[in-house]
Amino acid sequence: MSEQNHTALHTLKISCSSCSLRELCLPVGLNREEMSQLDTVIRQSRRLKRGEYLFRSGEGFKSLYAVRTGFFKTCVASQDGREQVTGFLMSGELMGLDGISTNNHSCDAIALEDSEVCELPFGRMESLSRDIPSLQHHFYRLMSREIVRDQNVMLLLGNMKAEERIAAFLLNLSQRLSTRGFAANDFILRMSREEIGSFLGLKLETVSRTLSKFQQQGWITVDHKHIQLVKVEDLKNLIAGCIHASGH
């Protein structure tokens, strides 16, 4: 029964009252009791204004955070001020996994617009995951997915040219937005050219020039932060062979 139950529920989402984790972050098959257990662990969500830090590198690690609404970037900084954006996060995506290893966060998480997150106290999630095998498995999978994502970013940074990086970036954003029910080919960038550049290993001028170039070729339209993808196929051709690339 329990096994069957799990299988049947596996495609369902958890509905937890306190936040919309059900969306993407925790689509595990759980029964009612397990769900309510989880609900007691997940703390009230927290709101952040644009520019606010969710956590900073070096701070003690206590919780993971799932984006409910809004948009975040994570970045690691070197002592001399160089900064590398390591990811852009949208609803349903998880931040803070880096903190587990040393009990300190190793990157900053910053809201790029007014946002809301669920706090998942890690210690309690950890013990809960001992009682709920599918939850444990789900955490292993989430962390593994992050590792795979990072490897693809490495591929992007190590092998691809500026145009390919930008194309991969746009397509990745597009794909993730459409997953969340937003338009795939018409969206607003939440981050600056400089932040895009930092993520892609390019300077902001190169980002700007490349976007202009794509526009001239009729592949996209650019109106400041408003982007429309016009010829998705051409963009895809550009990165043919570079796997799905980047992106959470």
Added chain:
Amino acid sequence: MSEQNHTALHTLKISCSSCSLRELCLPVGLNREEMSQLDTVIRQSRRLKRGEYLFRSGEGFKSLYAVRTGFFKTCVASQDGREQVTGFLMSGELMGLDGISTNNHSCDAIALEDSEVCELPFGRMESLSRDIPSLQHHFYRLMSREIVRDQNVMLLLGNMKAEERIAAFLLNLSQRLSTRGFAANDFILRMSREEIGSFLGLKLETVSRTLSKFQQQGWITVDHKHIQLVKVEDLKNLIAGCIHASGH
């Protein structure tokens, strides 16, 4: 008692008969019974010849592998043949974490010299980790450490110049070798210039030229694969501010 026991044992290594995981890969505090449980799960080690694949991208995921002896690279490949080395692994380090997310490996693991690995059947490790909290925690930490490492590689690929990358690479190798009891300043590279370049986002000629340059400046000596670090401080100055960089 149990709690104290854990604390006291925390700095100890597991001694499991079948392989030398105790080294670095699983330094958890476990009592005797837990250790023997773990022992029954860890399969006999497997030997690979130089050049042999431990697993390939796309293959079904069943196990993690810990390096006992030898040296590995992991790499992701794009369809058009471009290849990105995502890490070099030495004894005690773990491979295969990427496979958890989709139940398929997403990278290749290749022995760079005759090597030996321990196979850790993941399903059994997973259920065992439910019974042994410290083991579960350790797995979370291992995966988190991999994420942190990957973020630092991103920083390297996104921000650093060729000389900085090579310096960071050499220092990282040096540090990991000395951790394992090898000489920190005198070692043999197990990988080709091309593989170094792939990892660092550089072409093999640039790797070669940069090593020659370092030698001319008296910072290192280069005799094919035999490297000696002469002026570690100068190398460190070169990457001042770039955090510990690279990894694995």
Added chain:
DNA sequence: ATTCCGCATTGACGAGGGTCAAGCTTCACC
């Protein structure tokens, strides 16, 4: 021991993208 092939080194050249600078737009904040 010999041969061959893979790997490494080095040079010359060129291009992609970084740097510097100027001007413009937009948005946040008074």
Added chain:
DNA sequence: GGTGAAGCTTGACCCTCGTCAATGCGGAAT
């Protein structure tokens, strides 16, 4: 609504690193 600062675009220039090529060296296999 006005003002300033921040962000964006575009151009010119230059430098780092990639590309192409020639040569050399060493190790593996026979």
